[in-house]
Amino acid sequence: MNSIMNSVNDFISSKSTKEYAKKELNAILWVALITITVFLLEKVSKLFRLWSKASKIPGPACNSFFGHGNLGSRENFIDLLSESHDKYGSVFKLWLGPTQLLVSIKDPTLIKEMLLKAEDKLPFTGRAFRLAFGRSSLFFCPYDQAQNRRESLALELNGKMLGRANVIPKNVVDCIMERVDAIMSEGSVDCKSVSQRMAFTILGTTLFGDTFLAWSKATFYEELLMMIAKDASFWASYRVTPFWKRGFWRYQSLCTKMKWLTLDIAQQCGKNYGLFCHMDQNSHIGIAKVGIKAASVAPPNGVEMQDKFFSPELDGHINEREEPCENIMGMMFHGCIATTSLISSVLERLVADVDIQDKIYSEIIKVKQGSVKEENVEKMLLLLATIYESARLLPAGPLLQRCSLKDDLILKSGVVIPAGAVLVVPAQLLQMDDSSWGSDASKFNPYRFLSKAGKDSDLVLDTSFTEEAVDPSRCSFILNDPNDNAAFLPFGSGMRACVGQKFAIHGVATLFASLLQRYEVRLHPQLANDPKSTTGPQIVFVRRNS
Numbered sequence: 001m002n003s004i005m006n007s008v009n010d011f012i013s014s015k016s017t018k019e020y021a022k023k024e025l026n027a028i029l030w031v032a033l034i035t036i037t038v039f040l041l042e043k044v045s046k047l048f049r050l051w052s053k054a055s056k057i058p059g060p061a062c063n064s065f066f067g068h069g070n071l072g073s074r075e076n077f078i079d080l081l082s083e084s085h086d087k088y089g090s091v092f093k094l095w096l097g098p099t100q101l102l103v104s105i106k107d108p109t110l111i112k113e114m115l116l117k118a119e120d121k122l123p124f125t126g127r128a129f130r131l132a133f134g135r136s137s138l139f140f141c142p143y144d145q146a147q148n149r150r151e152s153l154a155l156e157l158n159g160k161m162l163g164r165a166n167v168i169p170k171n172v173v174d175c176i177m178e179r180v181d182a183i184m185s186e187g188s189v190d191c192k193s194v195s196q197r198m199a200f201t202i203l204g205t206t207l208f209g210d211t212f213l214a215w216s217k218a219t220f221y222e223e224l225l226m227m228i229a230k231d232a233s234f235w236a237s238y239r240v241t242p243f244w245k246r247g248f249w250r251y252q253s254l255c256t257k258m259k260w261l262t263l264d265i266a267q268q269c270g271k272n273y274g275l276f277c278h279m280d281q282n283s284h285i286g287i288a289k290v291g292i293k294a295a296s297v298a299p300p301n302g303v304e305m306q307d308k309f310f311s312p313e314l315d316g317h318i319n320e321r322e323e324p325c326e327n328i329m330g331m332m333f334h335g336c337i338a339t340t341s342l343i344s345s346v347l348e349r350l351v352a353d354v355d356i357q358d359k360i361y362s363e364i365i366k367v368k369q370g371s372v373k374e375e376n377v378e379k380m381l382l383l384l385a386t387i388y389e390s391a392r393l394l395p396a397g398p399l400l401q402r403c404s405l406k407d408d409l410i411l412k413s414g415v416v417i418p419a420g421a422v423l424v425v426p427a428q429l430l431q432m433d434d435s436s437w438g439s440d441a442s443k444f445n446p447y448r449f450l451s452k453a454g455k456d457s458d459l460v461l462d463t464s465f466t467e468e469a470v471d472p473s474r475c476s477f478i479l480n481d482p483n484d485n486a487a488f489l490p491f492g493s494g495m496r497a498c499v500g501q502k503f504a505i506h507g508v509a510t511l512f513a514s515l516l517q518r519y520e521v522r523l524h525p526q527l528a529n530d531p532k533s534t535t536g537p538q539i540v541f542v543r544r545n546s
């Protein structure tokens with residue numbers, strides 16, 4: 001035994017072994033050095049390619065290597081985009097850093113083309129979303145990750161939900177009306193909070209079914225959602241996640257509570273989702289251990305849809321890093337915020353234009369009299385046109401953002417936008433642009449979405465919306481598809497356009513068809529223009545006599 005040990009020691013200490021080890025180490029260092037050099041050279045050549053391609057796009061000169069450092073607040077940024085478009089034309093560039101190029105496009109035709117070709121969304125733009133809810137396979141991710149869920153969501157919303165008799169079931173509309181009754185008994189209400197209440201009920205019942213109406217924690221869930229919405233951008237504005245701040249952990253605990261509540265309502269719906277075992281592997285908070293019992297009750301409204309989004313095995317793909325719960329929370333969050341601002345925008349227009357409100361009311365009554373279907377909103381042309389117009393004038397979401405991650409984007413006009421550039425569309429500027437909407441672009445005019453039958457390109461701009469037009473049996477007007485105008489972008493456009501557009505428009509129309517049938521919506525005589533109000537005008541619902 002000793003002799004074996006001695007010979008091993010001799011071998012190790014022998015000169016040739018030391019030499020051998022030294023050579024090995026040298027070889028490894030060389031390989032590492034070459035790999036790092038190749039990697040760096042690739043990065044540098046990529047950077048030069050980006051700079052050379054970007055140099056052909058017009059834009060303000062950039063004096064600093066670090067780009068146009070301070071772009072100011074959101075409002076200033078939109079002003080900057082507007083001024084730069086006036087100066088440099090419909091496509092211009094800005095450097096956000098040495099490797100980060102921003103390209104803004106304002107020409108509607110180029111935008112339509114770009115939004116069809118650039119199908120990715122840069123994950124860093126969804127930082128607020130990810131900090132709050134985690135990674136999602138629907139929002140702020142490359143197209144190949146979102147495609148399957150987008151398709152199934154579109155199928156559910158536009159196929160099944162729009163196909164049924166009422167986009168929003170009657171019991172849900174009745175419940176919302178009961179809440180409006182309760183609100184009315186309190187006197188006036190601010191536009192924003194009543195819209196939020198309505199949007200929350202619509203989204204909640206769409207995703208979780210009727211169970212949501214009786215869910216005892218719904219009010220707390222709504223409050224949580226709004227608290228998260230209020231703080232999300234603030235915490236995401238830190239370049240480095242501020243783990244050292246107490247406020248951040250308070251915010252994170254709100255997000256965790258929201259996750260728990262989402263699972264709670266899922267549990268209340270009475271289904272055993274395969275998702276929970278999947279989440280056990282991925283979840284940061286161990287929610288999987290909640291333990292969901294299988295229930296033998298018949299699925300309530302919305303459960304089928306919910307099932308799709310909770311199931312990780314959708315189309316056979318399991319994305320290891322994704323938690324299906326994030327998609328549900330994302331839809332609740334985005335759907336509620338966006339639908340709230342649409343409802344609020346419609347309410348504001350209606351109280352400001354009583355004449356239109358009265359015309360919509362007579363349209364609703366006429367359609368109801370001549371219809372077997374409970375809420376035949378497709379025939380309520382003026383109501384739908386009012387919703388389109390209110391969406392056009394929506395103040396939310398001033399920018400659309402896209403990216404082509406793999407390939408350069410070559411537009412028909414010859415402009416080449418390098419892969420990886422952040423593409424933005426100043427949607428709000430476009431939606432108010434005279435060249436796309438006429439000289440009254442900044443005014444509320446729902447008639448711009450109506451044209452005389454047989455001449456669908458002739459917009460009715462004279463506002464002569466007569467009795468004839470609101471009578472579906474003698475209707476000589478048709479509703480234009482708002483998406484025909486490339487400058488109509490409240491729901492985006494192209495490959496990553498909003499999946500919920502049709503559902504949201506029909507849902508909001510169904511809601512207003514019931515609301516206006518029962519109530520007149522008026523500005524509160526004393527509180528209408530309260531300068532201190534940050535939540536829109538104070539309004540009152542006045543019950544109609546009939």
Ligand code: HEM
Pocket residue numbers: 115121138139140146150153331334335338339340342397400401489490491492493494495496497498499500501503504
């Ligand atoms: C009035 C209500 C709504 C408005 C104004 C709205 C607006 C938008 C906008 C502007 C986008 C970005 C589009 C783009 O970049 O081209 C978007 C994306 C999206 N919307 Fe909506 N939305 C509304 C309601 C909803 C609802 C109710 C749902 C579903 C329940 C929904 C689901 C989505 C999804 C999944 C995306 C992400 C698409 C993607 O990135 O691939 N939206 N929405």
